[in-house]
Amino acid sequence: TIRGLELEAEVQVAPRWRLGGHAAWIDARYDRYVAVGPGNTPVDAAGRRLFNAPEYSGRTFLKYQSQLGAAGALSLWLEALMQSTVYFTALNDPIERQGPYGLVNANITLRPRRHWSIGVFARNLTDTDYLTGTSSVPPPAIAGRPGERRRFGLQFTLMN
Numbered sequence: 001t002i003r004g005l006e007l008e009a010e011v012q013v014a015p016r017w018r019l020g021g022h023a024a025w026i027d028a029r030y031d032r033y034v035a036v037g038p039g040n041t042p043v044d045a046a047g048r049r050l051f052n053a054p055e056y057s058g059r060t061f062l063k064y065q066s067q068l069g070a071a072g073a074l075s076l077w078l079e080a081l082m083q084s085t086v087y088f089t090a091l092n093d094p095i096e097r098q099g100p101y102g103l104v105n106a107n108i109t110l111r112p113r114r115h116w117s118i119g120v121f122a123r124n125l126t127d128t129d130y131l132t133g134t135s136s137v138p139p140p141a142i143a144g145r146p147g148e149r150r151r152f153g154l155q156f157t158l159m160n
Contacts, residue, residue, distance in 0.1 A: 002027070005025050006025075048091065049092055073110075078106045088131075088134040102126075103125075104124070105124070129146070
């Protein structure tokens with residue numbers, strides 16, 4: 001059974017400035033599900049949270065856009081994302097989970113011509129450590145798939 005609520009909004013707070021985001025709550029639980037437990041034994045997962053489904057998540061952003069005359073257009077963008085704990089198994093194993101975390105990303109883009117743009121970006125500015133999944137094969141080893149580390153880059157985009 002999955003129940004939830006999501007609210008989303010975007011407003012223009014000043015000329016050229018937009019603020020927006022969303023917040024979500026989800027209660028996703030197994031009604032009936034027999035999962036494979038330790039030693040390949042069947043375990044009733046009824047009532048436990050659906051794996052990889054955070055109870056709370058959200059995103060907020062601030063965006064600036066301006067025309068620069070013959071120089072084109074400039075946009076600045078900053079966003080913050082967050083999510084609550086997720087489990088990576090149907091049994092909600094306390095070891096195979098990711099606790100709450102947040103990320104901050106930013107982007108500056110110059111579009112001097114209609115069909116291309118150039119920008120610089122930063123992902124995970126706070127260099128937060130987080131997992132996107134786990135694997136426990138072969139038991140008892142557990143491996144984690146790390147999320148993206150802090151990254152800076154230059155992006156050139158061609159548009160049709």
